[in-house]
Amino acid sequence: MSDTSYTEKRSYFDRMLTLYGRKPALEALRDRDLDCQTLHLAHSNREGGIVGELLAAAEQRGVTIKRHSREELARISRNGKQDQGVALDVLCPAFQSVESYLNNLEGKPRQRLLALDGITNPQNIGMIVRSAAAGNIDGLLWSRKGNAAPGPLVVKASAGTLYRAPVLTCQALPEALQQCQHNGFEVCTLEADARIDLFAYRPAGHCIYVLGNETDGVSVAVSKLAQQGLSIPMNNGVESLNVAVTASLIAYADRM
Structure with missing residues (x-):
């Protein structure tokens, strides 16, 4: 395979989101704005009911249908306990690797x-995705390691904006942040005791705002890479905000 062909193939799969579950797959198939590529079904599925609706919707749209063993389907969905024998590949145009x-x-x-x-928390990620897509954010750096996967709960919480969001995928966040730093990005973390106000800060160049874990905050490995700490002003003794709320504030901070 030539380098060009390999790059194109990799780019194609970087833009692929695989949904699992019968209702989420059916909703996606019925949405004509979505580029549904392949419907995957386990041989163990009965043909009637919602599976019949899935088949009809896929056939009507000309979507490829593939049958698999239960084990193969679980590898495709990456969630054998909840996939209900169904997975659907959706091509998301704004997805790409970092x-x-x-x-x-x-x-x-x-x-x-x-x-x-x-x-x-998938609901938190869904709300973060929605804010990133709506606000002044050019990309959402989403590592496969450590974060909830982009499944049906994320899609629901994002109100469907996940399909159009500018998602940048990577394997592990620290390595991806280092790559970005080599390309001129400044890495900022949100810290309660930081002296610089998020709303007053204006980075000179490209900037990444890191959102930490709901309980433990930013990881040690990422904290070591951070070049700037920023705080959000708090009143009435409030110590912190939900991570999704923080994401919304960041998304619009540059416009205030």
Whole structure:
């Protein structure tokens, strides 16, 4: 395989989101704005009911249908306990790897990224995705390690914006942050005792705002990479905000 063919194939799979579960797959198939690629079904599924609706919707749209053993389907869905024998590949145009994003960074205006550092609640991630898509955010750095996977609960909490969100995928966040730093990004973390106010801060160049775990905050490995700490002013003795609320404030801080 040539280097060009390999790069194109990898780019294609970087943009692929695999949903699992019967109702989420059916909702996606009925949404004509979504680029549904392949419907995966376990041989153990009965043909009637919602499975019949899935088949009809896929056939009507010309979506490829593939049958698998239960074990094969579990590997595709990556959630054998909850996939109900169904998975659906959806092509998301704004998804890409962090490497691809950085390779095309030259010439772009100042970039603002959000990074997920151990966010485990799918509802929180869904709300973060929605804020990133709506606000002044150029990419959401989402590592496969440590964060909740982009499954049906994330899609629901994002009100469907996950399909259009500028998601930048990577394997592990510390390594991805280092790659970004080599390309001129400043890494910022949110800290309660930081002296610099988020709303007053104006980075000189590209910037990444890291969102830490709901309980433990930013990981040690990421804290060591951070170049700036920022705080959100609090009144009435409030110590912290939900991570999704923090993401919303960051998304619009540059416009205040």
